[in-house]
Amino acid sequence: MEKPAADNRQLISLIMNGFNAVHYAPQPVNDAFSGKIFYEFIKRIDYNKKIFTQKDIDQLSKYKTSIDDELNDSSYEFFDAVMNLYRNRIDMAYRYSKLSIESPFTFSDDESIETNSDKLSFAPDSNKLKDEWRKYMKLQVLQQLNxxxxxxxxxxxxxDTVKAKSFDLLEEASRAMVKKNNEEFFSRVHELEDNDFMAVYLNCIANIEDPHTEYFPPIQKQNFDIQISGQLEGIGAQLQQRDGEIKITSIVPGSASWRQGQLKANDVILKVGQGNAEPVSVEGMRLDKAIQLIRGKKGTEVRLTVKKPDGNQLTIPIIRDIVVIAATYAQSVIINSASQKIGYIKLPEFYAPVDRKGGRSSSDDVKKELQKLIAADVSGIILDLRDNGGGALVEAVKIGGLFISSGPIVQVRQREGKPNVMSDTDPAVVYSGPLTVMVNENSASASEIVAAALQDYHRAVIIGSDNTYGKGTVQNLFDLDNLVSRQQNSLPELGTLKITIQKFYRINGGATQLKGVVPDIILPDPYAEIPNGEKEDKYAIKWDEVTPARYEPWNATYSLEILKSQSEKRLAANPSFQLIKEEADDFKEQSEHTSYSLNYKKFTQQQAELDLKQKKYDAINADSELLKVMNLDVDLSRVNADSVTAASNTQFIKNLKKDVYLNEATQVVLNMKQE
Structure with a gap:
């Protein structure tokens, strides 16, 4: 027997009480809080501003300062008012979209459309909204046609045997495809129930507390079994749905996506295609439904059309496959350079035995890799934390401790009281030689703790993009069903609440929140000018600092200023890094120009220019071999144990050989050795 829907008043009461009781920095529930919910909820259900008009917003504005009173009373009049209007307006939007695509478009008119909703205002009335739908549908057809x-x-x-189809035939086919996608979009919207929208509403409230505080509604039996994180077995990515978009949050190491290489964190999935079949738009689709399209049998192809952070669209073919478990663990190789051997350790995540890793811990594994590299007589070591989103805090403390004598690694603070200093208590130093740590904008949480500690101790040179992600908080999961008296199984399920409960601080006293870690040596990055990281979320918990912990800096034998000067000279003479700087400037320009011409000639010219630029930047990774990379002798039997593991290892080595960033990190380690 299917359980009834959860009682919304009970849900609101539990969630608000949860924030007040345990959230690290609970927001005051006042008129300002009310106004944020007002705008956030409307934004999330009408993210393109093509459902409501400004008249509708004006009509709803009477609730702008009263939602806080509703929350205190566990009521939801604003939600009901929005939904009543939304159901009416979605039918009107459907009629406008359907009408606009019945006849062929004229592509000779010199008109344009703005695609960044933050730059748009709501249409003043229904006539203007109707025209906005016409232009929106015209853009969809134009993209298909191109x-x-x-x-x-x-x-x-x-x-020579391929016969060209006429422009009119291709336009008709493009319009038919857009019409099909449009019908499917509105069909999906009509299938959504008030419970689905209530989950969106409750998440608006949660995310205003901070972006990592979330409400997860119950996972119904008719939805296939996925983890709350959205981890996929088919391609190996983690997804999140926000503001009507399905965004990649991370790539699972060893997965099909990881091996293919093009899918990245912060990519937005627009369409999903099965092999050569026409792709299906996932705009407005529920996350679980989109995942059903993406998953599939091992060996089959899925084609994801994604929007990159700079606004460019790319179709990525991925062959579905299992995750190669070995690639999720710490692994090391040798880099032969300038008659010296440099050790390299890749750590994809900070895993612990409780993470279903077969009892293995990342600290034990990193220690073993260090010992193997020391036995191989390396001159220096590179610890790669790029794209490492974090994991177990205790593992970060232990890994930091491998490179220092006993001492503090991180400070952790609850919302009340003094910070708790977490220290390495083992006086032994596993590795004391030259050390660099590689990071990028996707290095977060536990990665930032390790990088920050080694930087504060002057134990390692941190090298990478402008700064790391800046996630300096800890969350805990609370099963709402365990918080209420439940006497029979027929009672509705309530879901789960994830709440931010702690905050990290460096041993020098500064928080890693927002600011992250600024590398000692900063390398050019294609997305350096694109807003990214925790600091870009307007609801993120603020940066602050506490009293520094007591610690003794490492007796460094290198001059950081000299290392930086040497690196700057190499970067200036390196064509690849100069090309990356150009790419970053272009990406910034593209991300700011979000208006598209609806004139066929101008549109196709714009797309051709973008394609030409992309081909130029593809040359960055075209070098066949920058580095000589090889497995350690003791690992050869393991990496060749079976064909899948061997293929994964071959791809791993191949990527490292062409890695311009790793090449620079290697030179920095060599310079450290020389001083």
């Missing part, structure tokens, strides 16, 4: 014309041209260049 793709078909480009594909046709490529096919004709490959074979």
């Amino acid at each position: 793709d078909k014309l480009v594909s046709q041209q490529k096919a004709m260049e490959k074979s």
